[in-house]
Amino acid sequence: MEIYGYCIMPSHVHLIFRSENGDPSGLIRDFKGFTSRKMLKVIEENPQESRKEWMLWMFERAGKKNSNVKFRQFWQQNNKPIEI
Template identity: 55%
Template structure:
């Protein structure tokens, strides 16, 4: 689903990427926001785990995007978008569906390994 067609929603994602770089140990080498998903080339700094960084990034960003959709009076797709994320337990975070790192860089004895 095309969540990132609106700059308001893209900006939430970009701001949180910057926060994760500055505060959560994320090393971000490249990224590309598409209309319906995000590509990242990332790794975790020493002492951090990438799974924890991405979990927190997705959780926080998803909550903010859903909140922005709810509060945007000009969002013509509001009900449809919210229905896409709604489950019996509440809401499924949109980034859980559309944000996965393309490549993860990891250090191995002075060499860099790339996995996808």
């Protein structure tokens, strides 16, 4: 993955990237899996995060609504990639 630009919004992320192997869907899947595991770990292990219990509960609640999710859902299932 070669990232040319990004914008982190309060509820989502925009990326301008290039997939070296020509498979952007696989790349997005792997990116979402990696970042969700890391972010959930940071939230769980941060003693100063005052909203920790609430956020983890929200991710668990979202995961229960989706049969494809084992425990917590961090990212939305759908993407809207646009080739530029």
